Amino acid sequence: MSITAILFDFDGTLADTAPDLAGAANLQRTKRNLPALAYEQLRPVASQGARGLLRVALGLATDDPAYPEARDAFLQDYAATKDQQSRLFPGVLELLAQIESAGMQWGIVTNKVAWLAEPLIASLELNAGVVVCGDTTPHAKPHPEPLLHAARMLDKAPDACIYVGDDLRDVLAGKAAGMPTVAAAWGYCGEDQPVTEWAADRIADDPQGVWAAIQSLVAER
Template sequence: MKWRDRELQAVLFDLDGTLVDSAPDLVAAMQRLCLELGAAEPDAAAVRAAVSKGGRAMLRRGLPGLDEPRYEALLPRFLDIYAADIAGLSRPFDGIETLIGAIEARGARWGVVTNKPGWLARPLLERLGWSRRSAALVSGDCLAVRKPDPAPVRHACELAGVAPQHCVYVGDDLRDIEAGRAAGLYTVAAAWGYLDGEDPHAWAADWVAPTAQALQQALQLDT
């Protein structure tokens, strides 16, 4: 890891699969949707693996064999069911609370760049007690483009008042690494996330972190 020679000003994170294990609530929402439709019980493991790919990808896993217009039609209902109990089962991944506390103790900032729409991302951060602590939240509907475009990551740096070259971006999907790299940040692949069978070492991230605890140590944030 070659971060050590830089001054750390901020750490930006993807949300689902990086900061938060939100899969239990999303799987539960898919189960309720399938029940409403009279469809077969969804493959929970397959839905979980697709969480970082977004709602449409989860619908394809939970209700395989439909055509794309049908998935588009079902997406609002799926998200409404999820929103009704957005943090009933969702929890920060192991070590995340300690990591963000260590970032704050260092006097650095942290924020979120997610493709999740704001009407879902904001209440999730609120329920987790993070909304007032986060220096930036850039959701999927903040700008005209989303990750892997670098603009949302750059916008988060601006909101946090930090320079990209002094920031780290952490995510569990290839598009996170592509966005962070193009925005000029040091990129970390979160190997604890929803990798969907992909090898994060193939994403050309600056580093692959096996755990949040390992990331904390690598950034010299030990408390």
């Protein structure tokens, strides 16, 4: 089956949202009279949202009794500043134009909840064919259901879609959904396992590299 749709993660893949996410995380430290962390400490976990940022900023695991209150405060603060510094990565618009010119559809599958993701996607003027958020289905990535839901919404078979993301869980979700995967090495990429060890079908160093990866994967069909 040929490739006819490209699905993207959002934070760290299409959009550089880490500055606003890191700012909201550091605000939680400020409220506790703690010094701000360097941006470089927070950027790698930006794709992990509150879970990763609060672990680094405050040392809170998701099972910590203090986590729910800290998460809610972080999300409210982030909501107020989410579009101050967030921008599309250079080359993203050109990549999306190439995809559309090739007659392919594209969409977004993110773990960001809809009330945060949808306004930001709109403010960046991204006209995705489908947007699946972290609360669209009962599951979040690395579960395959969000990707499978996006494929259904586009009326595509899973193996007719490629999934592009900057976190290991994106590759795991794509593989579980039966989709070829492209690791976005320009993104945040986590703290632990190198991108080269994710077993993605392709690795792209920048958005233009995704187009080369798409062409390569199409040629294999």
